[in-house]
Amino acid sequence: MIIMNVLFSLGSAVKLGLKRGVPLVDQRTCYLMIEGKCNAGCLFCIRSKDQSKLSRLPWYSFDLENSITQIEATFERVCIQSINYNKFIFDIKEIITKFSKKIPVSVSLSLKDYSEIESLHGDVDKVGIGLDCARKDIFKQMKPYYSWDKTWKGIESASEIFGKYNVICHLIAGLGETEKDMILTIQKLFDMGVYPSLFAFTPIKGTIYEKLSPPNISSYRKIQIAQYLITSNIKKAEEFHFEKGDIFFKGEDFNNLKSDVFVTRGCPSCDRPFYNESPKGNIYNFPDISLVPPDILKDIEP
Numbered sequence: 001m002i003i004m005n006v007l008f009s010l011g012s013a014v015k016l017g018l019k020r021g022v023p024l025v026d027q028r029t030c031y032l033m034i035e036g037k038c039n040a041g042c043l044f045c046i047r048s049k050d051q052s053k054l055s056r057l058p059w060y061s062f063d064l065e066n067s068i069t070q071i072e073a074t075f076e077r078v079c080i081q082s083i084n085y086n087k088f089i090f091d092i093k094e095i096i097t098k099f100s101k102k103i104p105v106s107v108s109l110s111l112k113d114y115s116e117i118e119s120l121h122g123d124v125d126k127v128g129i130g131l132d133c134a135r136k137d138i139f140k141q142m143k144p145y146y147s148w149d150k151t152w153k154g155i156e157s158a159s160e161i162f163g164k165y166n167v168i169c170h171l172i173a174g175l176g177e178t179e180k181d182m183i184l185t186i187q188k189l190f191d192m193g194v195y196p197s198l199f200a201f202t203p204i205k206g207t208i209y210e211k212l213s214p215p216n217i218s219s220y221r222k223i224q225i226a227q228y229l230i231t232s233n234i235k236k237a238e239e240f241h242f243e244k245g246d247i248f249f250k251g252e253d254f255n256n257l258k259s260d261v262f263v264t265r266g267c268p269s270c271d272r273p274f275y276n277e278s279p280k281g282n283i284y285n286f287p288d289i290s291l292v293p294p295d296i297l298k299d300i301e302p
């Protein structure tokens, strides 16, 4: 298959001048997505029903080759979002080969069979894998197309192939897990040499979870702090205090926490502006440190 067109996220298209709009942040990563129908049908995701959307963002089809030079001159990184159809990995490879390696390329994917992932070795420096769910029962409900056990094995083998912390595992808070479930999963991944990247469940119109609420902001901030402490080797999940699945930070002073705790954390330069939230509401992951309000800790309920 010869791919000429790929989907550009709205922010990427605006920065490249392909769409009109006023950028709210100076986006560092260019987000691209392969076209076509996703067969996976993850229950929280709109992509299998609407090929022009992923999370709350609209995506637009443009000729990739016309934009390659400009993308490489404008952005710090390219992130290719995949969908799932038979042998889609070959189409991903074809997109990657159009770049001249002036800027690094990440691929973000979920696979039924992770043996295929090896074919990306040498082409990308970071691979994002969508585990998405912190618990097996939630995974089985939300991602029935995929296998929990095979995904964990895939994460492990991808980490061996791509190297320590070059595999980024996406997790979505707010799918029914407890804070403890999420924090233990973050620790497990980090111990495996995999970088855990946290996102907030986003109710999307047209999915069966369109009326489910996004996670409580206080709870999300606490998980962000735990993620930061774990991935900075400051504290381990076993040292946290949990009660009935909730985390309690007893007597800890967070006033010196760095603002980047609350910034989108994944690959270097990852920003994904407003994937999880409208700029007008609660911002779960800030795309840039300058946007983190100085009084952010007020989000945390006592």
Ligand code: SF4
Pocket: 038, 039, 040, 041, 042, 045, 046, 047, 048, 082, 083, 084, 110, 130
């Ligand atoms: S594989 Fe990705 S794009 Fe496809 S339904 Fe699942 S989350 Fe959405």
